[in-house]
Amino acid sequence: MSADNNVPKGWVETTLGLFPEQWKIITAENFCIKIADGTHNSPKKTKEGKLLITSKNIKNSKLETSSAYNISIEDFTEINKRSKVDKWDILLSMIGTVGEVCLLNNKPDFAIKNVGLFKCGDETKAKWLFYFLISKIGQNYILSRLSGTTQKYITLGELRKFPIPVPPLQEQVAITKILTAFDDKIELLQAQNKTLETTAQTIFKEWFVEEAGEDWDRVSLGNSELSKIIGSGLTEFRGEKIYLATADVQNEKIVNTETFITFNKRPSRANMQPVLNSVWFAKKGSVRKVLMFDLNSKEEVEKYILSTGFSGLKTTNLSHYYIWLFVFSKEFQEIKDNLLSGSVQADINNDGIKNIMIPKPDNNILEKFNNIVEPLFHKIQKNNSQIQTLKQTRDTLLPKLMSGQLRVDEFKESAVC
Structure with missing residues (x-):
């Protein structure tokens, strides 16, 4: 321990807390290629065109586009002069429920309004920033920088000044690889569940909607x-x-x-x-x-x-x-x-x-139906249990990995499997 400030050897005190001395704390505007916030105007809705994404469309690290609306190609093009979104960008909700974060790992085709845009330029930087922003350290810092009384918001200036802990590149790659492995496994199980649910729904529709017995x-x-x-x-x-x-x-x-x-x-x-x-x-x-x-x-x-x-x-x-x-x-x-x-x-x-x-339906038909669909739901339940375990493990590791409390060589990737 240091006699002056009780900081453990090999660690430094930062605005975000204690971090390994090999890590740097830099502002988001120096970490990213560009930081913007989308249009502040309200483009008119159109029947056709391109989607406009706002803060309310970012939920649970995903884009929820069901409530998004289309805008004209002209408005879309004008907005993109200021804040064009690309693959490996990060979106952050800036008003209302502030701090919802989304990583764009596919080529996007929409414009944004009042949404924070962190342009990262490559996969590793994007994933590192994403995991930091959803971590407890990142979320607590966002909450500490909010403005507004009736409706909370965070300013573009605050996003640009956001302090980002940055380990050496090799460690950055290793940490994001570990966390991505958890998320990839979770997404795989969720996709499998969707297929199983669709299969059960199709069977139900064939048996009880399209071919329902007239004498039932x-x-x-x-x-x-x-x-x-x-x-x-x-x-x-x-x-x-x-x-x-x-x-x-x-x-x-x-x-x-x-x-x-x-x-x-x-x-x-x-x-x-x-x-x-x-x-x-x-x-x-x-x-x-x-x-x-x-x-x-x-x-x-x-x-x-x-x-x-x-x-x-x-x-x-x-x-x-x-x-x-x-x-x-x-x-x-x-x-x-x-x-x-x-x-x-x-x-x-x-x-x-x-x-x-x-x-x-008569009991014989219901019994035959159950024999087909019950194993599908049992598999869904088993997958859900595994998803829950993976999420709990990932969420336990996330703050430790993002703060340097758990170094990569202390963790075995086999835990993800």
Whole structure:
């Protein structure tokens, strides 16, 4: 230890904390080729043209383009004079939810508005900056530089002055290779899950939509031997639960488990208790706000409570995947949209759900269907478990690797496999 400042030998104190003495701290404008922030104007929407990406389109390190709109080629060209985006650039949300980061690893074809643009020029620098910006050190620094009271934002000047820790190139390459290996494996498993889901949906549509038996009875989605609406309210208990609102669910995945509610008695407001073999969907909005509890343990399921923004259906072992794929289907979304009511915000109520009539295949058909699709969902569940483990390991390593607390030669890449 140094007698003067208690800094360990081989380390230096910086504006970002302690870093190895071989690392340099340089500003983003010196690390990058260019830093810009897109147009400040509001180009008109057009039916055709090029996409305009704003801060709200950057979520969970990805571009969400479903809410983006087209602008004219003329506006697109004008914006790109200032802030043309290229492969290996980094985008950062600058207003609203500030600090969402996206790495462009493919050639882009859109313009940006009020989005921070870090032009890196090559893969290694882009990946290093990306992982630093999403790390706890990077995110904490972003939060410390925010302006605004009603709506938070970060200025272009702050982005340019952003301090970036830079290790020797060889270490930079090795660290990004390790972190990329985790993300590549996660993306591979996610792509496999998408294929498995699509396969199950295709089978469902062929069996129960396109070739449904004319002699099949039709029964209530919310009150039949196939499925029944789960009532609201919880029995009295003490303890802590993970509270899930519809905003905490995206693409049938739980994306936020940070909200806890502690109960010492029966809650005063009605909440929804998931149970094994249950299917849940948001009463408002997208069909993708759906959850399934099937292969979980009873203890795992009972960790959660759901907001009254969800409706729940208790299914049987035989009907579970049939009901899940129906709730997940385009056909259900269309039926739900037609039943929506409410002057302020559209909402489907329990009576509406009970009035949805679905085909009732006989048990032999359901059993054959389950024999085909159940292994697909088991594989999805296994992949999801592996994805969760990979994410936890990556997130544990990320701050240590990006601060030099864990040097590359101390880590074995076999841990990724």
